[in-house]
Amino acid sequence: MKKLSAIVLSLGLLANTVTANPARWQGEWPDTDFAKTSINDWSEIISGGPPKDGIPALDAPDFSAASAETRIAPREPVITVEIDGAKPRAYPIRYLTWHEIVNDTVNGRPIAVTFCPLCNSALVFDRRVAGKVLRFGVSGKLRHSDMVMYDRETQSWWQQAEGRAIVGALTGTELKHLPSWLESWADFTARHPDGLVMEEPSYNRDYGRNPYRGYDSSTKPFLYDGAQPPHGIAPLERVVRVGDRAWRLNRLAEEGEVREAGVTITWRAGQASALDAGQIGKGRDVGSIRVRDNAGRDVPHDVMFAFAFDAFWPNGTWMLGR
Known part of the structure; x- marks a missing residue:
């Protein structure tokens, strides 16, 4: 339990187990349609501590040549994304640990690169749903200790581990899960010396810790x-x-x-x-x-x-x- 307490203190969070009762959360989520949901037991959804966007997702990050990067240690994990017609991209976990979602576009394909530290779940999704491009943020809610994302267009809630909407107008919709994988920075650069790496975000975070x-x-x-x-x-x-x-x-x-x-x-x-x-x-x-x-x-x-x-x-x- 000492380790767990250290985690909470390090993040500046308190273990808030207030359930996501629609009536309780309507003030924070006035545009979310709580009447549409696949959740049978609302007690499954709790606050992880931060409020909506308290963990800031990233939009359209900058990239640089992997060959010029010197901050990332050889064994550090990165999420590798390879899409036809574009240079391979590495999304370092040192950044996703603090932001959890990156909304990016690769060769015209809008993608969401996601990482839930509490489940070690690193997934990449196509952000297009029914002809509309969604942008995702971090709701601050957890279900089974997994991040609940939300989209800014409909304010629907999405289960990161499943890529499925669980609350709101898009309930039941599933995002297309794209191939990606976790590998070391050394492996990425060895295979893709001409690849790209996401630049360090301009937030006051101790990246790498x-x-x-x-x-x-x-x-x-x-x-x-x-x-x-x-x-x-x-x-x-x-x-x-x-x-x-x-x-x-x-x-x-x-x-x-x-x-x-x-x-x-x-x-x-x-x-x-x-x-x-x-x-x-x-x-x-x-x-x-x-x-x-x-x-x-x-x-x-x-x-x-x-x-x-x-x-x-x-x-x-x-x-x-x-």
């Missing part, structure tokens, strides 16, 4: 009181989710490569955990994975904590192997 020091070795997730994962899997153990299937990262590290359920998942050492040491680049090695289909194409996936997979995919399949 991990405000969640020791979190992924805690025994209990922050602001989560749901069921524990099955099969004796620790709540904060990393799993690779592809659709409604999950592979334990520990298994992948042992085997190196797994071919199952129509995908090939490979693991390699060299990426630091973003949720371990005080400085992200000094975190313990958790490795990097790639997920490809039988044709060798990258497959959308997530590397998330086991408790979050179990919470959002309670009927999912655990790929435990032999």
